[in-house]
Amino acid sequence: MHRLTSQHGLDMPAIGLGTWPMTGAECTRAVHQALELGYRHIDTATAYDNEAAVGQALRDSPVAREQIHLTTKVWWDRLTPTAMRQSLEDSLRALGTEQVDLFHIHWPGKDWDLARSIDTLVALRDEGKARCIGVANFPLGLLRQVAEELGAPLSAIQVEYHALLDQQPLLDYARQHGMALTAYTPLARGRVAEQQVIRDIAAKHGALPSQVALKWLLDQDGVAVIPKASSEHNQLSNLAALQVQLDDQDRALIAALPKDQRVVNPEFAPDWNS
Numbered sequence: 001m002h003r004l005t006s007q008h009g010l011d012m013p014a015i016g017l018g019t020w021p022m023t024g025a026e027c028t029r030a031v032h033q034a035l036e037l038g039y040r041h042i043d044t045a046t047a048y049d050n051e052a053a054v055g056q057a058l059r060d061s062p063v064a065r066e067q068i069h070l071t072t073k074v075w076w077d078r079l080t081p082t083a084m085r086q087s088l089e090d091s092l093r094a095l096g097t098e099q100v101d102l103f104h105i106h107w108p109g110k111d112w113d114l115a116r117s118i119d120t121l122v123a124l125r126d127e128g129k130a131r132c133i134g135v136a137n138f139p140l141g142l143l144r145q146v147a148e149e150l151g152a153p154l155s156a157i158q159v160e161y162h163a164l165l166d167q168q169p170l171l172d173y174a175r176q177h178g179m180a181l182t183a184y185t186p187l188a189r190g191r192v193a194e195q196q197v198i199r200d201i202a203a204k205h206g207a208l209p210s211q212v213a214l215k216w217l218l219d220q221d222g223v224a225v226i227p228k229a230s231s232e233h234n235q236l237s238n239l240a241a242l243q244v245q246l247d248d249q250d251r252a253l254i255a256a257l258p259k260d261q262r263v264v265n266p267e268f269a270p271d272w273n274s
């Protein structure tokens with residue numbers, strides 16, 4: 001399995017399994033199946049209400065916990081020091097583990113004390129409850145503040161990224177500062193595969209459009225992907241995306257696609273240009 005490393009000890013498979021919006025037995029089944037098929041990177045969050053289901057799959061699976069990279073996140077309304085600590089404790093209990101491999105602030109807070117939240121994030125890492133830390137959905141200005149002014153030892157950022165959304169400024173920044181970028185919603189929930197250009201490239205290589213969408217991301221330095229897939233067929237075909245070989249002509253065609261199609265933009269989202 002192709003791995004991605006970044007500063008402060010992050011070392012994770014470049015393809016992970018996204019688990020939202022699966023919950024309960026459906027989630028346990030899908031995660032267990034993914035581990036059986038070779039996935040070793042699972043993405044969850046308190047907000048997905050599925051950590052206990054993921055934990056059940058981890059317990060049921062013969063794959064050892066140390067072999068699996070596990071990411072979880074704290075929701076944006078639990079960013080005071082006490083609430084954040086409690087959130088991670090709850091996550092660890094639900095997941096049945098003493099440490100997660102990567103712990104993210106899921107979204108920037110509202111009217112929050114940024115420095116105190118970041119101090120707490122760093123303390124949880126120093127205490128060993130999270131091996132590495134990161135932030136998700138932070139626009140560039142805020143990321144810069146956290147990394148440079150507050151000096152937080154971030155290993156990764158997680159943001160929406162796919163062939164229909166430009167994230168070049170964040171990607172450049174992540175690379176310059178030694179962070180990995182985890183691309184969430186990497187298939188744009190099917191929209192990338194609907195593009196005729198992507199379908200033509202897939203046909204040329206005897207691959208699936210979804211594999212072209214993922215390989216375009218995986219070919220970029222420092223980028224990991226976490227497609228959500230529940231069926232065995234989709235989980236396997238996403239893993240096999242690594243075998244697709246894109247060429248410069250394919251990349252030029254994909255570069256020319258519209259890059260303003262943001263799929264995830266809830267009312268509590270930050271100003272993306274800030």
Ligand SMILES: NC(=O)c1ccc[n+]([C@@H]2O[C@H](COP(=O)([O-])OP(=O)(O)OC[C@H]3O[C@@H](n4cnc5c(N)ncnc54)[C@H](OP(=O)(O)O)[C@@H]3O)[C@@H](O)[C@H]2O)c1
Nearest residue numbers: 018019020184185186187188189210227228229230231234
């Ligand atoms: N940090 C954040 O704020 C944030 C926000 C959104 C998502 N995420 C994370 O990112 C993960 C993925 O994002 P997402 O679920 O929004 O979107 P996505 O991965 O782009 O798309 C998921 C959809 O694509 C389908 N699919 C997967 N593989 C396929 C294949 N090979 N062929 C055809 N269809 C396929 C899935 O169907 P089946 O399930 O039927 O296979 C599902 O309907 C989430 O599960 C979550 O872990 C994080």
